[in-house]
Amino acid sequence: MNRSKEVGSLYGLxxxxxxxxxxxxxxxxxxxxxxxxxxxxxxxxSISFANHKASVTMYEPxxxxxxxxxxxxxxxxxxxxxxCWNKHNNNIKIINKxxxxxxxxxxxxxxxxxxxxxxxxxxxxxxxxxxxxxxSSVKDNGYIYIFYHMAKHENDVSSFPxxxxxxxxxxxxxxxxxxxxxxxxxxxxxxxxxxxxxxHKKKHNHKVGHVFARKKNNRLVHKYKYNIxxxx
Numbered sequence: 066m067n068r069s070k071e072v073g074s075l076y077g078l079x080x081x082x083x084x085x086x087x088x089x090x091x092x093x094x095x096x097x098x099x100x101x102x103x104x105x106x107x108x109x110x111s112i113s114f115a116n117h118k119a120s121v122t123m124y125e126p127x128x129x130x131x132x133x134x135x136x137x138x139x140x141x142x143x144x145x146x147x148x149c150w151n152k153h154n155n156n157i158k159i160i161n162k163x164x165x166x167x168x169x170x171x172x173x174x175x176x177x178x179x180x181x182x183x184x185x186x187x188x189x190x191x192x193x194x195x196x197x198x199x200x201s202s203v204k205d206n207g208y209i210y211i212f213y214h215m216a217k218h219e220n221d222v223s224s225f226p227x228x229x230x231x232x233x234x235x236x237x238x239x240x241x242x243x244x245x246x247x248x249x250x251x252x253x254x255x256x257x258x259x260x261x262x263x264x265h266k267k268k269h270n271h272k273v274g275h276v277f278a279r280k281k282n283n284r285l286v287h288k289y290k291y292n293i294x295x296x297x
Contacts (some may be wrong), residue, residue: 074109080179083110086210086277087117091173093208101202102171103164103227104181106130108144108157114177115156115250122173123157124164126186131161165190165198174203183214192228196239205282211236215252215272236276 090098096118105111107130111123129136133143144159160167165187181187182195201211216225219232233252240247252274 074107074108076109079110087114091117094174098174098179100175102177104184111157121157124160126163128161131159165195169202171200174204174207176203176209178211180212187232188229203280205280207280210277212275215274217272240278244281246279251275
């Protein structure tokens with residue numbers, strides 16, 4: 066039986082590009098900006114964002130990742146016992162629920178969604194509902210980053226159901242150009258290698274994509290138009 070690290074995540078290091086977004090958000094909003102992180106397992110990204118002075122709300126439906134226990138022959142250290150957690154526990158709010166099943170009214174400066182859409186605990190939720198939930202959680206002038214898995218074979222809905230795996234360029238259809246400015250949209254044709262992790266311990270590969278976008282401040286635009294009309 067393997068034991069998880071007390072400092073690092075069982076899933077390894079955070080995605081490298083996440084550090085670039087931490088810098089960008091801190092420059093735009095200053096310290097204490099509000100970030101929402103969905104399905105963050107044992108805090109793989111939440112702790113790093115808190116370390117960079119963000120105020121983090123983390124959703125994770127699996128209580129073992131939060132409170133500790135045994136998961137796929139791994140002993141999970143509770144987040145409260147992690148050495149790095151003790152420095153930032155006041156900056157991270159953990160919600161032990163499925164984000165996509167909750168009624169979310171709060172909006173955030175930055176929504177960070179990494180390898181969440183395809184997760185088995187979300188397979189019963191239609192893709193359009195998951196994406197609507199994510200996009201509606203962003204403040205005006207806020208940002209969203211989504212790293213997602215794609216179907217290796219577009220027409221194979223048995224191995225790659227549409228509720229879990231996006232098709233080529235499909236995600237663009239969810240971003241209304243009147244509301245969103247897509248800054249980056251990259252979908253890799255080559256498969257990306259991935260190290261083993263709980264429930265998939267052998268090295269494997271995925272077809273992946275990622276999108277980074279800004280939500281326009283439409284309320285200011287509408288107010289501006291209204292003021293013009295009202296002057297006549």
